[in-house]
Amino acid sequence: MHRRCSSSNSTAMTSELGTPYLMKHLPPALTTITALGDDLLCEIFLRLPSLLSLVRVALACRTFLQAICSSPAFRRCFQVLHPPELLGFFIQSIYTIVPHFAPLRNCSVPDMSAAVRGSDLSLTRLSEDIGSSLEWDLESFYGPYLVLINQITAQIVAYNPLTLTLDLIPWPPIEISRSSFLEFHIIFSEEDQGVFRMVCVQHHRPQLPHVEAYITVFSTTTRKWQVLPWVETPPPPQPEDDDDIRHFYPGMPMKGFIYWKQTTRASVVAFNTTTLQFSRVDLPPLVRERYYMQSRFGHTKDGKLCMVGADDSGAKKGMLIVWVWRADDDGVEKWTLEDTFPLSKFVDATKSSTEDDARVQVEVVIDGFVYLSIKYGAQAESLLSLCLETAELNNLLDDARASRAHPYLMAWPSSLVCNRQTRA
Known part of the structure; x- marks a missing residue:
């Protein structure tokens, strides 16, 4: 007749015989990087060398992508630590029908080379998808997007050559499009990078001695132009002659504003793209x-x-x-x-x-x-x-021979922003 060992006896026997073989040879519990919390992952990602490296990491694992997308604070910190990656220059020349892309001479970093190879920086989609080989003028930039216009065919294109995202926009209504003094600028929503507006600005009508601005706004949501009333822009601080017509250099868009400097006076007008209001900026x-x-x-x-x-x-x-x-x-x-x-x-x-x-x-x-x-x-x-x-001074490109040159930088991709599509 066998007696059941008590728990105390069992413990004593284990201590005498030592740790059982199976317990001794079980592998330790594995901890993978995907098991780390979002905060710790973001601390690791801050040490990546560039935005291009971060994109590769984010696309390799859904856990990594979620950690990056869900933290606006991480995005701001990463952008402070890592300046935008310069891929090359778009050059507008009288010798080409579309802007020419000139990559950097030292474009040998693997991530950068891959980004250039997998994109359409030669802008071939303009002729393939739209079916027009006529001249395209580079109007403005916003992040990775180029705004190009074709005056002959009355076409406007917003194109991201890195993601091959192309949006063909109808020409503005006839009441504004008769003018030859038009500018087009693209404005993205901070909440949803898949939605943008196109702002068309006309600075004056030829019959008016003083400047009024005419604004029309195109929404990718409604696919329609909204025509706003003429507004008087703030006058310059210096007195003007009655026959003095103000002319402006091309607008400079940045962070929610578009700035225009007058050609013949020390005056700058700013346009708030959120409130659609004009103001004047003092100069040094x-x-x-x-x-x-x-x-x-x-x-x-x-x-x-x-x-x-x-x-x-x-x-x-x-x-x-x-x-x-x-x-x-x-x-x-x-x-x-x-x-x-x-x-x-x-x-x-x-x-x-x-x-x-x-x-x-x-x-x-x-x-x-x-x-x-x-x-x-x-x-x-x-x-x-x-x-x-x-x-620090860097020589980026030689023999450019351009009338206009604009640096093209790797902007923060919309795929790394938590919008409605990402949350879904």
């Missing part, structure tokens, strides 16, 4: 004195509004000047001189016999980087970038 004293200064609005790396201008295009005596809009010690916001650079800093002496032959032009200012084009007489043109934070 030097720009007010020299209204003809070429200048561009932009943002610093930490998001502050800045203005970069060259007081003279000649490299021998000109200076590149940087102002930042910030509050002074009394809390009053105004333009503050941030930095200056001699234009000779950007000129390659081997490409020009004298500095007088070289001309420096500010193309655009994006997230703390100033993009410059250097023209050497009738010879080759170079495109450079200047980091406002470190003053």
